[in-house]
Amino acid sequence: GTWKTADCKDNEGHPSCTPCKEGQEYTEEKNYLDYCRRCDFCDEEHGLEVEKNCTRTQNTKCRCKANFFCNGSSCDLCEPCITCEHGIIEKCTPTSNTKCKGKESGSNLPWLLCLLVIPIILAIIWVISKSLHKNKEELEEYLKTILKTNFPRLFYFSDVDLSKYITSIAELMTLNQVKEFVRKNGMKEPKMDEIKNNHPQDTAEQKVQLLRNWYQHHGKKGAYDALIKSLPKDIAEKVQDMVQKDITSNDENADFKSENERQS
Template sequence: GTWKTADCKDNEGHPSCTPCKEGQEYTEEKNYLDYCRRCDFCDEEHGLEVEKNCTRTQNTKCRCKANFFCNGSSCDLCEPCITCEHGIIEKCTPTSNTKCKGKESGSNLPWLLCLLVIPIILAIIWVLILLTLKHRTQLQSYGTTQSTSTTKLTLCILFSDVDLSKYITSIAELMTLNQVKEFVRKNGMKEPKMDEIKNNHPQDTAEQKVQLLRNWYQHHGKKGAYDALIKSLPKDIAEKVQDMVQKDITSNDENADFKSENERQSMA
């Protein structure tokens, strides 16, 4: 519950210590820190509430609010419990989601719908095949020109080092705080730096995510950063990031081609 304000002056003496601010700061163990740690904030927008208030010797303890749950060991975000349409097997708890009963089968309606829908789908597929065959010659001619441009773009994204600076904020919006922490931790960021960023923005989790990613990128450098990010992200988020970067690069290439064409026409 204290922090060091001055070193000891005698052999086997004790340093000068100052108590942490009650309800705002804490230290849980004997230490030689020159500061107290900031108390955690239980973010209600993320489904959290205070279980135990912060004291000089113990950090704030958060828990999930009613009708929210978290099944991880460390929860910075609680998910809302699902609502069952056909009855409950197990109620939602702070550590597990609701388990619902399945819809009971008692009607031939689904089979009838399948018998109606399947022929329609097959007809649509057949029409698409016919249209594809009809325009194959035109598509092959057009595809030869387009394939070169597409290949260049694909190689650019896969093998070049994309500058992630302007995408950091957008990438942070796609990820939860837990996902950002796990990513930067696996990629070399130390806990003291993570604590510093958290303490600088104690009630702004969105800014915490941005600063964690920005600090990782600054230390990692441009080379290999895009590849490291994509390989570490969950598949759905990685695909969204790739799509965002690809669209941006495509737009820049199209603008460059348009400008170049205008310049050639002007010279002609």
């Protein structure tokens, strides 16, 4: 519950210590630190509540609020329990989400549809190209437009500049997901602690800074690929949709500008 303010004055002496601020700072063991650790903040907006208040000798202990859960050993954020549409197998607990009865779904159906529809679309394009006598350049552009419109999932962008998407990506991820991702991709604990201490009560900004710092050190090449492969499927699809729509919009604007320049 104290921190060192001055070193020992003789060999048999003890250092001078000052108590930490009650309810704001703490140290849990004997130490030679020249500062107290900052008490954790239980963020109610992220499903947390105080289980034990912070004291000079013990950090704040947080827990999940009712109808929230966290399945990790250290929880900085609790997620809301899901509601089941087709019945419950196991109820939600503070450490596990609700387990729902599933409804049989044809997970392979989208790919089967693709296999059936793509040849039809290509055949239509071939007929149109023959009838309209499109040149090669126009045909390729037409094919690209059709496929982008109907099958955006088939398009993959290997080296996207992620800097403009960092904030939006952070909003899709939980703090635990961001920490796990940057940790697996080389970020050291001291840097993660530094970012946490710089924004102690702002988990949203912590997520942004963690992702931004990872991206700055990783660089553009391969960053999008590393991110998509590490994300849960539902979040990865949302990120792909966001990037796809943005790039498609930019391409359309560029095509419109090019067309205007040709006509002028």
